[in-house]
Amino acid sequence: MSDEKKFTVDGPLSDNERIKGQSQNLRGTISNDLTDDMTGGFTADNFQLIRFHGMYQQDDRDIRNERTKQKLEPLHNVMLRARMPGGIIKPEQWLAIDTFAEENTMYGSIRLTTRQTFQFHGVLKPKIKLMHQTLNKVGIDSIATAGDVNRNVLCTSNPVESEVHQQAYDWARRISEHLLPKTRAYAEIWLDGEKLESTEIEEEPILSGQYLPRKFKTTVVIPPQNDVDVHANDLNFVAIAENGQLVGFNVLVGGGLAMTHGDTSTYPRKADDFGFIPLDKTLEVAAAVVTTQRDWGNRVNRKNAKTKYTLERVGVENFKAEVEKRAGVTFEPSRPYEFTGRGDRFGWVEGIDGKFHLTVFIENGRILDYPGKTLKTGCAEIAKIHKGDFRMTANQNLIIAGVAAEDKARIEELARQHGLIIPEVSHQRLDSMACVSLPTCPLAMAEAERYLPDAVTELEGILAKHGIPERSIIYRVTGCPNGCGRAMLAEVGLVGKGPGKYNLHLGGNREGTRIPRMYRENIDEKEIMQILDELIGRWSKEANDGEGFGDFLIRAEVIAPVIDSAKDFYEQPSI
Structure with a gap:
């Protein structure tokens, strides 16, 4: 039997394979x-196919029942996710998306996402x-930001080490372009491009006519910041720099956070470190990982189709050897690196090039004008005078980057005027994140974005009650188990189970290198806060100096660490 068949x-095949093939x-x-x-709405197969063009069909679930009573179909609309490798957007682009959101969407907002785009x-x-x-x-498109393809490529938002960041960003952009579908369908349908005859359909040398078995996510990360959460992604390039210059990457493969409630064949998984490659092998290795997953991934059961399950099924060493063969490379031992954090650096920082960069906090990434906090207007006013660029972070925040010293005061004045800089934001609020969830996401089981602000206020009160208001916990909420809010890399992760009910996961770490274990299942918001109140009280009294909440819970044997999620994620070991 050939390796290919083995x-x-x-x-x-799953029905999605038929849809792609036809x-x-x-x-x-x-x-x-x-x-x-x-x-x-879109009918039949097109409901799935528009995802490859960067859109999901949704409806407003808050009014769904009322429309049903009126014998109306749901208020169908689409969500579009743009392709912005590395999250960099120019001021003139920002003004264009601001105007479109204001004039042509139901909600009027721009939503920054955990995929470093809008x-x-x-x-x-x-x-x-x-x-x-x-x-x-x-100059913006939404090609391949959803569907069974490589999606928007993330890159650490590093406004300080400007030269290394520029080099890493260039690779993120090149990887994105290299792995894009070659079909002209996007231009034909949306931009009125010239149509091809059916006999002229394009070749897809990397993705094939069947595309990938499942979605695929790629990042470029610059240590010591793990702000892109490498263990949430199929393919990660960890930047290795020497003397201020990028020399190559450590390659991590097979991370992913999604799972299905009640199905123990699904689980979150950390990525495996394959080793180091020089820069000139980057695109070959990227294509080799993608094509190996293309050929070996599970096209029968979509719930087990992601790269993480392929590695578990075929073995990490077999997958790695195939990548080496296809890329014509031998992985060297990984170069040393360390992650020390993954949050954004708020306020002003000065880069090595003498330019200044202002990171502003956008709660839940939702840019809209609120009473006393006109975020959307503020961003637009800044875009009108800004001579640098904006950088959307993977933590749903915004960096006003490349500001000359003489322009700092005016940028800061506008930011303060419109509520983009507010001094009273707690560390806890800065370290909290949620997915969109209700009312627009069709997969949502519980609230996330709309629940988070009040939940954080409760957490702030608990921290203050126990005398540690300056401390914080990596706290994340997702409305379903699909992982968009990256709760499975949090110290405290809530995963929606039903209206007002969540599974509570504990024991991740601040660096994002450990998966939390489920502590309680299907509990309400009140019980979650009662549990956290008790445990934070212990943390405040028993923690070692500088010990994070998740690390404390492991050391105090409140919960056991997840060592191998494929084997023990669902176990409840005695401790």
Whole structure:
């Protein structure tokens, strides 16, 4: 039996494989649906295919029942996620997306995401083409930001070591371009590009006509900051610098956080370290990892189709050897590095190039004008005068980067005027994060974005009660187990189970290198806070100097660490 056959999964293919195979390289009949005014949604296979074009069909679940009573279909709309490798956006681009959000979306907001890009929410079908064409005019697209492809490539938002960051960002951009689908379907459908005949359908040398078995995520990370959470991603390039210059990458493969409630064959998993490669092998290794996953990944059961499950099934060494063969490279031993944190650096910092960078806190990444806090207007006013760029972080915040010394005062004045700088934000609020969840996400089981602010206020009160208001916990909430809020790399992670109910996970660490274990299942918000009150009380009295909450819980034997999530994530070991 050939290696190719030995490492594939036999059985009836999932229906998504049929959809991709019959799509004519992601075209489907999307164009026909755009002209169908009998429904606000997309039909049949196109519901899945629009994801490859960066969109998800959603509806406002707050009003779904009322519309049903009125015998109306759900208020279908789409969410678009842009492709912004490394999260860098120019002021003129920002102004274009600000205007579109204001004039053409149901909610008027710009949403910064954990994938270091922005999303539009609530775009009705008559406005979808205008959205793509508006973005295209300023050099933005949404190609391959969803679906079974390599998605937006993340890069550490490092405003200090400017030269290394620029080099790392350039690689993030090149990796993104190298792994993009080659189909012209996006240009044909949304930009009115010239249509190809069916006999002229493009070749996809890396992705194939079937594309990948499941979504695929890639990052470039610059130690000591793990702000992109490498263990949440399929493929990670850890930047190794010498004398202020990038010399190569350690390659980590097979991370991922999504799971399915009640299905123990699914679990979060940390990435494996394959070793070091020089810079000139980066694109070859990226393609080799993707094509190995393309050929060996599970196309029978989508719940086990991610790269992490392929590594568990075929063995890490077999997967690594195949990547070496395909890339024509031998991995060297990994170069030493250390992660010391993963939060953003708020306020002003000066880069080695003498430029200044202002990181502002955007709670939940939602940029909108609120009473007394006009975030959206403030960002637009800054964009009108800013001569540098903006950097969207993987923690849903925004960096106003590349500010000359003579422009600092005016930028800061605008930021303070519009509530982008507020002195009273606690460390706890800065270290908390949530996914979008209700009312727009169709997968949401519980609140996340709308629940987080009040939950953090409660946590702040608990910390103050125990005499440690200056301390914080990496605290994350996701409305379902799909992992968008990266709760499975938090010290305290809440995973939605039902309305007002969550699974409580404890024991991750501040560096993002340990997966938390479930401590209580299907409990309400009141019980969660009661548990945290008790445990934070112990932490305040019993912790060693500088010991994080998750590390304390492990040392105090409140919960056992997850050593190998494929084997012991669901166990409740005695401690």
